[in-house]
Amino acid sequence: MNDVIASIPKRILVDGEWRESADGSTFGVDDPGTEQRLCEVADAQRADAEAAVEAAVSTQESWAATPPRERGEILRRAWELITGRADELARLMTYEMGKSLTESLAEVKYAAEFFRWFSEEAVRIDGRYSRNPAGGGRTLVTKEPVGPSLLITPWNFPLAMGTRKIGPAVAAGCTMIVKPPQLTPLSMLNLAGLLTEAGLPPGVLNVVPSSSATRVVGPVLADARVRKVSFTGSTEVGRTLVEQSAPNLQRMSMELGGNAPFLVFADADLDVAVKGAVTAKMRNNGESCVAANRFLVAESVAEEFARRLTDEMAALKIGHGTEAGVSVGPLVNEGQRRQVAELVDDARDHGARVTTGGESLDGSGFFYRPTVLTDVPPRARILHEEVFGPVAPVTTFAEEDEAVARANDTQYGLVGYLFTRDLDRAVRVGERLRTGMVGVNTGLVSNPAAPFGGVKASGFGREGGAEGIEEYLDTKYLALAVGSS
Structure with missing residues (x-):
């Protein structure tokens, strides 16, 4: 060093x-x-x-x-x-x-x-x-x-x-x-x-x-x-x-800032969707304006998606970034970790279920375990605020119009993600999302050759x-x- x-x-x-x-x-x-x-x-x-x-x-x-x-x-x-x-x-x-x-x-x-x-x-x-x-x-x-x-x-x-x-x-x-x-x-x-x-x-x-x-x-x-x-x-x-x-x-x-929605439709390839979810959520330990912040999943596949995402997040190795095999480092300071913990605790207090993580690590460094929340109620703060940490709150939707309406129900409009095998739906939903960028079947939109930026707040x-x-x-x-x- x-x-x-x-x-x-x-x-x-x-x-x-x-x-x-x-x-x-x-x-x-x-x-x-x-x-x-x-x-x-x-x-x-x-x-x-x-x-x-x-x-x-x-x-x-x-x-x-x-x-x-x-x-x-x-x-x-x-x-x-x-x-x-x-x-x-x-x-x-x-x-x-x-x-x-x-x-x-x-x-x-x-x-x-x-x-x-x-x-x-x-x-x-x-x-x-x-x-x-x-x-x-x-x-x-x-x-x-x-x-x-x-x-x-x-x-x-x-x-x-x-x-x-x-x-x-x-x-x-x-x-x-x-x-x-x-x-x-x-x-x-x-x-x-x-x-x-x-x-x-x-x-x-x-x-x-x-x-x-x-x-x-x-x-x-x-x-x-x-x-x-x-x-x-x-x-x-x-x-x-x-x-x-x-x-x-x-x-x-x-x-x-951002509050990126991550939409998974019933016809999505769940292997691709879960991989994309980990990428979109955990890049930079979740401390990214383009990190997926709200996971909206079709009711018919929500349980399976949450189970697979929980397994993937739980398997991530936490430690100092210079250690071999580490994929999750610390948050940038104690204030950032405290903010993440407050949002998770608020969701838990409102009835959300923690399927993995949900806690800080003891010892030196500002570490917080990768976390998945299910059954997150609409009033939970984490669905309305930018979490900027390794936390994935999963909610469900019944119809496409509901998914789009909820995705757009935010002051932010930086990026959205959607996963589907239906090309018509990909274009249709992509055009309806009020964001400056849309990732279609990918959790990574950053590209030096593409215009990066948002709308609204x-x-x-x-x-x-x-x-x-x-x-x-x-x-x-x-x-x-x-x-x-």
Whole structure:
């Protein structure tokens, strides 16, 4: 562990320089599997955030003028560096976040692919030229970088959420101020070092780790020269950021909370459905905005589905993410574990039956057993709140219309999952679900080549795919008076 941690820059990055915080303060980063301190990181202050804005603003013009091919090659080199150091990056992520080494390696691969994807998108930023319908003039439409951007990343996917935002910003020609999460800042700091090594010029990427998001985000949002904000996190914080951005009318991308329904119809292949359920529920220990949160199963197969899911969840090995064979690590901190336990206890108090799990583990680390609940009544909180942990509440439905209505009965709309052998039903139900994404006979929707994002209280804007770079581009129209003189 010491070798992994020791090589990481643990300071603030401004204009290509790694520096201590303005007042010399630091904050600690802990291993959630042991509750032991990993290291101290420079704790950015308001002055550090303001310096990061100045660096981004002063670099924006020259960075926007950099040829798209050069921007793409930087991302390509960064992809190669991440791929070549996957084991090191995965171990770092496991130590700071808690997920198993297998999951960390999968995230490293996923994260790297955003850089490869957007390295190719950098040279495909296009526009159009056309003759005016009435004749006489011409229309020229171009795309330009929106400008300095504030990127706020979450703790649960500390590398992939960084590359998913940084990749399109670099490709589009935007400079950045990045606020990494307090709980897991090390992966982002390491990524910033890799991008510097890949040739990213000073001032393009500025990183301000801090124990207080308000302290560093506030002055950045208040600066009208910052033209774009991309945030991944809770709906409550997202609403606050949108309100704070209003005076300067900054462009916003919000990837917020979820309450994903997981629909299993009577004709579903239960082997496929149970496998998909474990994937959709247990990825990242359940600490994922796209984790399946409500399992709605047709009455005729519900008992069999619950039995198989219980067997699969009970068989998962729990332990520190670096241990061989472990698939379930700790939750990120005691507060997160306490929230999961409260939701399970509330469901139990309302009559739900625990078929496996339902308890914390004794000893060090923030471990909670993978849990399946059946007979969950509609009033249980867990059906209405994002559990963000390894808990699968199973309920039943009688008809398709009931399943769809209950799936949509939430303020959230990030992702939904449905399992059926009927192609007509798959399309029909998929179109009726009020979500930004739908997994059909799969529990995994994340894909760098596809647009990721939600509707309703799950946010707006898209990351990844051809749509992802558009979030960092402004459209400009030039009216050409051809032949008017």
